[in-house]
Amino acid sequence: xxxxxxxxxxxxxxxxxxxxxxxxxxxxxxxxxxxxxxxxxxxxxxxxxxxxxxxxxxxxxxxxxxxxxxxxxxxxxxxxxxxxxxxxxxxxxxxxxxxxxxxxxxxxxxxxxxxxxxxxxxxxxxxxxxxxxxxxxxxxxxxxxxxxxxxxxxxxxxxxxxxxxxxxxxxxxxxxxxxxxxxxxxxxxxxxxxxxxxxxxxxxxxxxxxxxxxxxxxxxxxxxxxxxxxxxxxxxxxxxxxxxxxxxxxxxxxxxxxxxxxxxxxxxxxxxxxxxxxxxxxxxxxxxxxxxxxxxxxxxxxxxxxxxxxxxxxxxxxxxxxxxxxxxxxxxxxxxxxxxxxxxxxxxxxxxxxxxxxxxxxxxxxxxxxxxxxxxxxxxxxxxxxxxxxxxxxxxxxxxxxxxxxxxxxxxxxxxxxxxxxxxxxxxxxxxxxxxxxxxxxxxxxxxxxxxxxxxxxxxxxxxxxxxxxxxxxxxxxxxxxxxxxxxxxxxx
Numbered sequence: 001x002x003x004x005x006x007x008x009x010x011x012x013x014x015x016x017x018x019x020x021x022x023x024x025x026x027x028x029x030x031x032x033x034x035x036x037x038x039x040x041x042x043x044x045x046x047x048x049x050x051x052x053x054x055x056x057x058x059x060x061x062x063x064x065x066x067x068x069x070x071x072x073x074x075x076x077x078x079x080x081x082x083x084x085x086x087x088x089x090x091x092x093x094x095x096x097x098x099x100x101x102x103x104x105x106x107x108x109x110x111x112x113x114x115x116x117x118x119x120x121x122x123x124x125x126x127x128x129x130x131x132x133x134x135x136x137x138x139x140x141x142x143x144x145x146x147x148x149x150x151x152x153x154x155x156x157x158x159x160x161x162x163x164x165x166x167x168x169x170x171x172x173x174x175x176x177x178x179x180x181x182x183x184x185x186x187x188x189x190x191x192x193x194x195x196x197x198x199x200x201x202x203x204x205x206x207x208x209x210x211x212x213x214x215x216x217x218x219x220x221x222x223x224x225x226x227x228x229x230x231x232x233x234x235x236x237x238x239x240x241x242x243x244x245x246x247x248x249x250x251x252x253x254x255x256x257x258x259x260x261x262x263x264x265x266x267x268x269x270x271x272x273x274x275x276x277x278x279x280x281x282x283x284x285x286x287x288x289x290x291x292x293x294x295x296x297x298x299x300x301x302x303x304x305x306x307x308x309x310x311x312x313x314x315x316x317x318x319x320x321x322x323x324x325x326x327x328x329x330x331x332x333x334x335x336x337x338x339x340x341x342x343x344x345x346x347x348x349x350x351x352x353x354x355x356x357x358x359x360x361x362x363x364x365x366x367x368x369x370x371x372x373x374x375x376x377x378x379x380x381x382x383x384x385x386x387x388x389x390x391x392x393x394x395x396x397x398x399x400x401x402x403x404x405x406x407x408x409x410x411x412x413x414x415x416x417x418x419x420x421x422x423x424x425x426x427x428x429x430x431x432x433x434x435x436x437x438x439x440x441x442x443x444x445x446x447x448x449x450x451x452x453x454x455x456x457x458x459x460x461x462x463x464x465x466x467x468x469x470x471x472x473x474x475x476x477x478x479x480x481x482x483x484x485x486x487x488x489x490x491x492x493x
Contacts, residue, residue, distance in 0.1 A: 014049030015056060016039060022058070025060070028153075029159060037182025043104075047101040050100045058093050067402055069081050103130070103137070110126055127183055128478060129483050131176045131180050134179050135172035136476065138152050139172040139472055142171070149412075153415045156440070164216030164217055164220040164418060165212065167216075168465070169474055170378050170379070170419050173475055181209070188202050231425060232272070233425065234272070234273045235431060236429060236451055237399075238429060257285045266455055269364075270292065270293060273294035275295035275371055275397045275429070276306060278297065280304065282296065283317050284311060288316070291312055291313050292309075295397070305351060306332065308395060320363075323355065332351045358380045359388065367390070369394075371394075382420055385420045385464070386468045389422070393424070393425050409428075413426050414440040419467045423437055423459050425458060431446065433454055
């Protein structure tokens, strides 16, 4: 009976921790994530409880996936619409469960060495190794097809000070730091419960938090920037489910022309429009009164691609572009199937990816471009900044998803700005349309789900941060240090 009760308690701890993590990934803030990670460490000897933690964290933070329903507008029968949307949501939860369970299993296997050696040094090496593995795993997952919202970005929007450490270590480093904070909280609570020596680790941990916040805040010092450039952005708020209707396609060219004229009246340097706005081959009704950067589709060698298109002043067709590289499985990219009957879960299924580079070279200042959830890949944007990008641009279409996803999207935008010390302009069909300064401070420009033209004072920046120079090298070094230290402790024992 006692063993059964202990097992039930461990599973309950995993469930509570997963719920707290799901809230933290949605709302942001260390106050949610620190106890969630403390509970994860407390159940990490149980892969099953760890799986529950991972599943609940992602099911709560990615519940906006259920807004895919109804899917009847793309040909999915009404009776299958919700089951399909729910299956995608549950698949993401199951993937998270497997990943966190594997991390816990690896930690348990490695812990045998630390426990057998019995020394504090071996346990410290084990801690550094497991925390850095988690951080590097988040960086890797951000480059894979699924949209992974990890622990690294959960500090924002509330804790820009601690998030300032991303200037050196990126999102993976922030995840590692939070894993260390969770372990400290768990160990302090254990010591307090036993009534043995809990005051010292409590004080030392609080001092670490204070110093980390101070260091992060100091890294957010404004760097040298150009005079502001007035840039207009258009948020058309076109419902995705009616976007490809005949009526909407007839209205689009004139609406776009009016947006260009309005931007010219505002003396904007150029106009930015969201992802997927123009169909292939679409030309402007009249020569552009100012440069236009807009999402759209294009054909190349018989392959359709989603891209950011550049129409120069006085022209009607695009002369430069950057293709989307990271495509949404089922929604945009489909494997070759016999007969080609199933086109995917969107009206544009069957796209092909472009080149990995996110650097846009055009007559204006070079930009690092993220199309939709490419924004989750900080390493790709950092590479573009190292190659010369002076600002960041994120274009997206987050309809029909709710406001919860927009909050997560802008938190990622803040993290990318902090990592690279670049202003970021976010332009989306229904929002978020905002300017994020190089310090990570957000300036909303248009209310969500409303059509309009916004104006942003964009600053161009030079110079490289530690993260844009070295990216994951420090975190890899920390992981190797932990692995070698743990191996040496085992050898000495």
